[in-house]
């Protein structure tokens with residue numbers, strides 16, 4: 424008798440049990456158990472001649488998400504691990520543990536991340552969202568929180584349509600204090616979406632001073648969508664900010680040299696126009712910069728193009744620095760270990 428169907432059924436049942444466990448919120452990440460699979464994958468990408476990348480910041484919408492296809496693209500593009508946070512879709516629950524299934528199914532590919540602090544879960548019911556974030560991150564030992572939008576202009580894909588990404592929550596509001604305090608107490612980093620504007624920098628600095636141990640990943644390094652609103656942010660300013668606030672990090676997800684923000688008509692990824700100066704800053708403090716793709720449910724088709732753009736930036740850096748930005752800095756931040 425051919426036993427293979429039974430073996431398949433056995434595996435399927437096991438997956439189903441794991442899924443139920445994850446849905447019940449009883450999932451717990453165990454770095455010691457996951458570590459070797461992560462390292463093996465990093466090593467095998469290195470052996471193939473590519474620079475392995477840990478993507479510290481991408482998100483997905485579980486509706487119509489093709490996990491197998493995503494993982495195949497990771498393999499093809501040399502992405503070692505993805506910190507892929509789930510964005511609860513409209514009409515969905517305020518929090519979902521579904522992304523844990525990805526980690527269980529592909530334990531070498533994914534590093535668990537909390538849900539994205541985005542519309543509608545975060546913006547329509549922020550206190551409840553923070554309750555869920557705190558409970559799940561602690562119970563499940565998740566090493567990274569998702570991207571919290573405090574100030575977010577409408578994204579380029581939403582202009583002319585809905586304005587639900589036009590988010591304006593003061594960073595020094597009670598919600599901001601609660602998030603910074605939680606990160607400070609637990610040592611778990613969170614991702615921050617916060618547009619670069621002169622008028623917004625003071626309150627961010629105030630929070631960084633008040634919560635010196637909060638680990639903040641400020642997403643989209645040097646992404647300025649209105650130059651008239653930003654006269655302070657510069658390589659010198661960011662360098663001084665990083666020196667003052669030792670737990671502040673920058674993610675390097677930004678558009679290509681020709682990417683234009685449609686409302687202002689300006690090229691918003693300022694890195695490219697001043698690459699030498701920005702690279703000098705990165706080279707001087709490499710462990711503070713993290714490779715990121717910023718994939719999301721509405722742009723999964725950009726996976727290869729975004730990776731190529733990220734690699735273009737990494738290739739312009741000395742090899743030793745590129746390795747740190749690509750995966751060593753993320754490893755150190757998330758697992759408090761150096762990786763060789």
Ligand SMILES: [Zn+2]
Pocket residue numbers: 570616642643
């Ligand atoms: Zn963002």
